[in-house]
Amino acid sequence: MLHAARRLIAPSARSDVPPFMVMDVMAAAARIEARGGKVIHMEVGQPAAPAPATAVAAAQAALASGRLGYTESLGIPPLRARIARHYRESYGIAIDPARVVVTTGSSAGFILAFLALFEAGDRVAVALPGYPPYRHILAALGCEPVAIETTQATRWAITPDMLLAAHRKKSLNGVLIASPANPTGTMMTAPALRELIEAAEGEGIAFISDEIYHGLDYAFPAETAARHSDSALIINSFSKYFCMTGWRVGWMVVPEPLVRPIERLQGNLAVSVPTLSQIAAAAAFDGRAEMEAVKHGYEENRRILLDGLPPAGIDKILPVDGAFYLYAEVSRFCDDSFEFAKRMLEETHVAATPGVDFDPVHGRQFIRFCYAGAAAEMREAVERIGAWLKR
């Protein structure tokens, strides 16, 4: 009986996805805080600022009005229209609102996109270092993530040559890129993005562009894949620029033939995206002035770290183009950045993420700092780290 029950509840192989090592860092930080220590949190990739006041006010009004029912599976029409308008205003391109799909954060967008584009067994290229859930969601859905190692030589991006070489080895069905990227904070230039899209689509490789960090660009303007192809699938979110991580709302711009399949998938998987979050998201676009002020704060934080970390000895830093991440090599201090992050947390109370979460191959040489907090905290972090490394 016990044996039978054990067999019944055996977790599936597909659920065996790796956990985040950063969770260990967070748990250690929580223990320090429980003892009364003051931890500077640079490990979690989320804004410290709240959602725009316009979004909060719209949500409050909707709550006060009473009933919140299901919505259309593709999202409420005013939000889809507002997102399409955003492409005209921000990039100068026309997007048909019919191609806009509202999702439960970009995380649900990945599931919908992968299900709509790929069969089980399909092979999808992703960059290393990269956001781990790309690989883990693909694997959980029975697809094969194909990691392409990027280096300084290609500005930490997949190039057409790298993509085509992998494709020739064994045929690829898709490629997913992010610009600005997590954990590196690096961006692809507009020509680099266009050339990669052309190379992929020339070989029938579906192109997915994670544009969740758009709006948070410092080095040069982030380019949308939507400008270069109607066949590319764009994934975005209100989590980062709009500071709405917990609202769980995002969007996709999808190729026209995928609209109806994704509508059917979302209808079955989730019915619809939380109504309150959709109403708030539509109003978030009116809060851009507030969000630009938050972005200026990140720019200031970026400057503090770029001025302060190299004199402290952390001077091998990837181009800090966008998002709110700084990815640095720390191998001169330690041959395992997980140990480095642990010791830094214990001895300076600054929490950062070891690179191994993002790159099982070279991640143990790198560490990621998130600079979405307050400027005073960044100054304090630089001081603490400087004093620690000079000991």
Ligand SMILES: Cc1ncc(COP(=O)(O)O)c(C=O)c1O
């Ligand atoms: C590159 C990237 N894509 C997607 C996500 C998921 O964000 P959300 O589901 O909140 O939209 C994150 C979160 O950190 C991320 O860094």
